[in-house]
Amino acid sequence: MTDIAMIEAAAARLAGHARRTPILTSPFLDEIAGRRLLVKPECLQHTGSFKFRGGWSAISALPPDVRAKGVIAYSSGNHAQGVALAAKLHGVAAVIIMPSDAPKMKIDNTRALGAEVVLYDRAKEDRDAIGQALAAERGLTLVKPFDDPQVIAGQGTTGLEIAEQATEMGVTRADVLVPCGGGGLTAGIALALEARAPGLRVRPSEPEGFDDTARSLASGRIEINARLSGSLCDAIVTPHPGEITFPINKRLCGPGLVVTEDEALHAMALAFSRLKIVVEPGGAVALAAALFHPDQIEGEAVIAVTSGGNVDAEVFRMALEKFP
Amino acid sequence: MTDIAMIEAAAARLAGHARRTPILTSPFLDEIAGRRLLVKPECLQHTGSFKFRGGWSAISALPPDVRAKGVIAYSSGNHAQGVALAAKLHGVAAVIIMPSDAPKMKIDNTRALGAEVVLYDRAKEDRDAIGQALAAERGLTLVKPFDDPQVIAGQGTTGLEIAEQATEMGVTRADVLVPCGGGGLTAGIALALEARAPGLRVRPSEPEGFDDTARSLASGRIEINARLSGSLCDAIVTPHPGEITFPINKRLCGPGLVVTEDEALHAMALAFSRLKIVVEPGGAVALAAALFHPDQIEGEAVIAVTSGGNVDAEVFRMALEKFP
Incomplete structure (x- = not known):
């Protein structure tokens, strides 16, 4: 199980490889939030999201002979790119299983990062069967997106940095406030802060209609989302909280925060004008909660993680037009 | 005169106040540039440009009794905001003289940062006369945008960071590669690198039609721009190189680089998609030179400063549409 020692060990392996992202602030955003607002921009991480940390942590933790055979991951998004680059920099093969209808640019980007992309037909083929056959045949190790102790430890290095920088x-x-899909980033940060900055409390943040973690925290057991598509915040939409991540988040997190899609787009526009960073809709939900739901937050300061910046130009332009 | 000791002293005064911006990279940009590309994103500095460094350096260097009377600056852009915030954080008054036809948003931003904005009519009034009268009346100290040793020292702290980070x-x-207007950032970085990383050579970068520094470096004497408006790169358009900055840049810099406006817009779009940062046209000229003029650059690596990110949403959207 992930603990602070495992997170510290991941941080040692990531040193000089993952980027130490800065803390950004703006007096204009402080005024909207009604308190001091510190932003941790993981959109500035390699491959444009925190996922590089978990990918690097998992791959670097493998025994050398296992690692040498390569890794495999299922993803059409940020996890794919994080694992692909981490594998490339370790000099090992990465196979990424992606749906054949994934956006061409994401497929191209993943290939350009050195991964072998295997496409499957969502309607007719079984992703897991394809992946397991490939993994068995080539001896590849599966890197899961969140329910893996070393992946959680890697994401937790974000929390170590927040503890130091906030102090x-x-x-x-x-x-x-942390954007929450499967809960890997949330759990990793919560574990790091428990040990290194116990006065900082994690609040998972989600888009309306996909608030499985908020509802699960409220009920005390794993709740599922009614639907899995139709959100601009696609990067953080998962069926339900993870089996490993949820018990951690249940123990350590405060209540979940939920924002509308428009609030996420508005937060993207403000991150553009006030922080000069590019944030994707799913990556903007925590910032949106800090800015537009101040009454649900306690204390004189608030910290928001912007977890990714992989957004199509068209969606970004729409956010700027809608919230000038 | 600015020297390395003055830059080091400025860095000590800026510590904990200016942001230490990270170095960003992307394998996709390396491929376009044909070599390893390191980007120093000063658009992530307070107020969205490197100008905060020079403003803070100048104000913090004043004797306390002089500083207490406040400062004055002429600017419609980044220098205004940098000086306004630096003064506010020092708890002293800032008067910013701006043309009455400056964009309302820039006037509002400067006021929101606590400055008193004095508007003048470009056609009918003499900016310098208004400023000098106010300065005399209230005992305000003028903070010049580039031709001031302490301002150059403040901008030079960017160079100290580049020396450490690149090493x-x-x-x-x-x-x-450094975006160059009056030459303060260029001169400051050049002086810092001369002392701390002599293998790194500064190349001023400018937009086509406003390449006064490139032409001045070529001829060996101060050349002027034929016009002063009509560039999207307005933030770095000045009549001619500074009296103090030019001799420094002549001694230390390699030949100037010149890019088209479209190349600057294209660099902005690539900074959006690959680095997740917001860069203004003038702030993107060095990145554009690294990406689109690789034949004019020497060595296996190149470093580009993106000096500011204060761009209207409309111009940014246009860049994304033009270079999807």
Whole structure:
């Protein structure tokens, strides 16, 4: 199980490879949020999301002879790119299983990062069967997107940085808002803060209609989403909280926060004008919660993670037009 | 005169106040540039440009009794915001003289940062006369945009960071491309690198039609621009190189690089998709030179500073539409 020692060990393996993202602030955003707002921009991480941390952590933790055979992952998004680049930099093969109807640009990007992309037909083929056959045949190791202790440890390195950076800035008591899909980033940060900055409390943040974690935290057991598509926040939509991540988040997190899609788009536009960063809709939900739901947050400061920036130009332009 | 000791002293005064911006990279941009490309994103600095460094340096260097009376600056852009925030954080008054036809948003932003904005009519009034009268009346100190040793020292702290960060990344010989208007950032970085990373050579970068520094470096004396408006790169358009900055840049810089407006817009679109940062047209000229003029650059690596990100949403959307 992931613990602070495992997160510290992941941080040692990531040193010099993952980017230490800065903390960004703006007096204009402080005013909207009604308190001091610290933003941790993981959209500036390699491949444009925090997923590189977990990918690197998992791959670097493998025994050398196992790692040498390569890794495999299922993803059409940020996890694919994070694993692909981490594998490439380790000099090992990565096979990424993607649906054949995934956006061409995401397929191209994943290939350009050195991965072998295997496409499957969502309607007719079984993704897991294809993946298991390939893994068995070639001896590939599966890197899961969140329910894996070393992946959680890698994402937790974000929490170590937040603990140090917030303390340097004099913030020792605050809610830390984290975009939450399967809960790997949320759990990793929560474990890191428990040990290194116990006055900082994680609050998972989700889009309306896909608030499985908020509802699960409220009921105390794993709740599922009624649907899995139709959200601009696709990067953080999962069927339900993870089997490994949820018990951690249940123990450590405060109540979940839920924002509308328009609030996420508005947060993207404000991140553009005030922080000069590019955030994708799913990556903007925590910032949106900090800005537009201040009454649900406690304390004189708030920290928001912007978890990714892989957004199509068309969606980004739409956000800027809608919230000028 | 600005020297390395003055830059180091400025860095000590800026510590904990200016942001230490990271170095960003992308394998996709390396491929376009044909070599390893390191980007120093000063668009992520407070107020969205490197100008905060110079403003803070100048204000913090004033004797306390002089500083207490406040400062004054002429600017409709990045310098205004940098000086306004630096003054506010020092708890002193800032008066910013702006043309009455400056974009309303820039006036509003400067006011929101706590400055008193004094508007003048470009056609009928003399900016300098208004400023001098106010300065005399209230004992305000003028903070010049580039031709001031302490401002150059503040901008030079960017160079100290580049020297450290590039060395950590194993880059000790490279051209360092810097967007150049009056030449304060260029001169500051050049002085810092001369002392701390002499294998790194500064190359001023400018937009076509406003390449006064490139022409001045070529002829060896100060050349002027034929016109001063009509460029999207307005943030870095000045009449001619500075009296103080030019001799420094003449001694230390390699030949200037010149890019088209379309190349700057294209670089903005690539910074959006590959680095997840927002860069303004003038701030993108060095990145554009790295990406689109590789034949004019020497070495296996290149470093490009993106100096600012204060761009209207409309212009940004246009760049994304033009270079999808």
